[in-house]
Amino acid sequence: MTETGRVAVMTAPGELAYQEYPVPTAAPDELVLEIARANVCGSELHIWNGKHPVKKRGGLGHEMLGVVRELGARRQVDNRGEPLAVGDRVVVTYFQTCEECFQCLQGDRNLCDRAYEFFAKQPEEAPHFHSAFATHYVVHPKQHVFKVPDAIPDAVAAGANCALSQVMFGISKTPLGYGATFLIQGAGGLGLNAIPVAKELGARVIVIDGVASRLEQAKAFGADHTIDMSEVTDVDARVELVRSLTDGRGPDVALEVTGVPAAFGEGLEHVRRGGTYLVMGNLSPGATVPFDPGYVTRKALTIRHVDRYEGRWLAKAIDFLAANLERYPFDHLVDAEFGFDRIQDALDQSLARTVTRAAVVLR
Incomplete structure (x- = not known):
């Protein structure tokens, strides 16, 4: 039998449903991940309360940690050139950098005109797993992906994208x-x-x-x-x-x-x-x-x-965490954890500001 996975879908602002789809096979330039955990970022709350400029329906979640389930034939290393293997923990930019549009060619890769080409897709469209509040996730060819060092715990690594990468990039400006x-x-x-x-x-x-x-x-x-x-x-x-x-x-x-x-x-x-x-x-x-x-x-x-960040800053964020794990309480950033079936509670409590940073934990 074909294995299936689940996606949490906002059917309308403030309304959530779960949909089930076959777990896809990795195309040659893709990775397929199993989601370990995904944080509730402020961007999700803009979407959830109907105040996002574009997204009014679809999958939610982007700040996450994944585990490699399958590697495409041409996707055997991460964006540093480090070898990847099934079971490796990785962090991924939720947007892509096309390197072809006007903004990318100007050097403003964080403003890529095609950044959300996949993130914006509805879950009904194959390969279905375009967002992080799901059991699985497909890393497309022009998304940056970086292997996570063993020393960085899951709960800490998940925040590298996007919170830490975003503020590091912004402050650099x-x-x-x-x-x-x-x-x-x-x-x-x-x-x-x-x-x-x-x-x-x-x-x-x-x-x-x-x-x-x-x-x-x-x-x-x-x-x-x-x-x-x-x-x-x-x-x-x-x-x-x-x-x-x-x-x-x-x-x-x-x-x-x-x-x-x-x-x-x-x-x-x-x-x-x-x-x-x-x-x-x-x-x-x-x-x-x-x-x-x-x-x-x-x-x-x-x-x-500042809108988004350049993909290379995700690698910088991982390095920053590795160098400063003992100096700052990154492991206390998430103050509430929710199971996959309680995503609506995670969103509602985050919106009410009764929690600082919520995480949806799948393993």
Whole structure:
């Protein structure tokens, strides 16, 4: 009998069903994986609550760890050139890099025009397993894949893509360095991963969030100061508090990873004159905030919006984890685990912010 696998499918925002399909055979340039675990990233929550700009139906999940089930005849090594074998643990970019479109040829591979060619497919379309909230996953020819060293636990490796890779790539686009001050808006998965990246660069880190448990995690990851929005409820008061922690100037670099539009307007007030504002959390269409271009000009701000990351940064993320496993509590990033049949609970609790980072665990 043909073996079958299951895919969790959002039939409409907030509604989930499970579908069953035959487990595919790897094409020559593909890999077929068995999913070990997949995290609930903020992008899933944008999709789940109907605020994603494009995706209104289909498979969910992209931040995951997989185990090689089958290798295609021409897919015997990972993107470092390391040999792959059945049973190896791997991490994979959820998008592809086509190397043929305008953006790729310009060198902006993170903006590949065909990035979601496979991720966007509906599960009804073969080979069916295009997303990570599933029992299996097909790695297509132009997705980056990297073998995970034995020393990195499953729960830690799963977060390399996309949270850690994303913030490492984004921060690389800013002047953050030794002695700089760095403000992080939001202590979810992206925000917490950004702390050790900044600390290893020699920066001083301030974190703002409204959930006490997240701020405790931020401290554990090395945040120098935390600000609880539930206690400092006024924006002006938060701006003054941040200035008092940055010699009256404001941070050199700020990072928005809240997904809340109002955070963008607040962030502009926080950043010092001549500073840099890195925006990665807001992607829902139609949500607007008042914007004063003259204010930005007078402050001479640099605003960087970063979408996805270049595939090679996933390898850098794995190396970062291997080098810093003992220095930071990466193994505590996920604070709730759910079985495959409880994916809706994982999504709902993540959306309600009763958990910081949820994982769907299959083994």
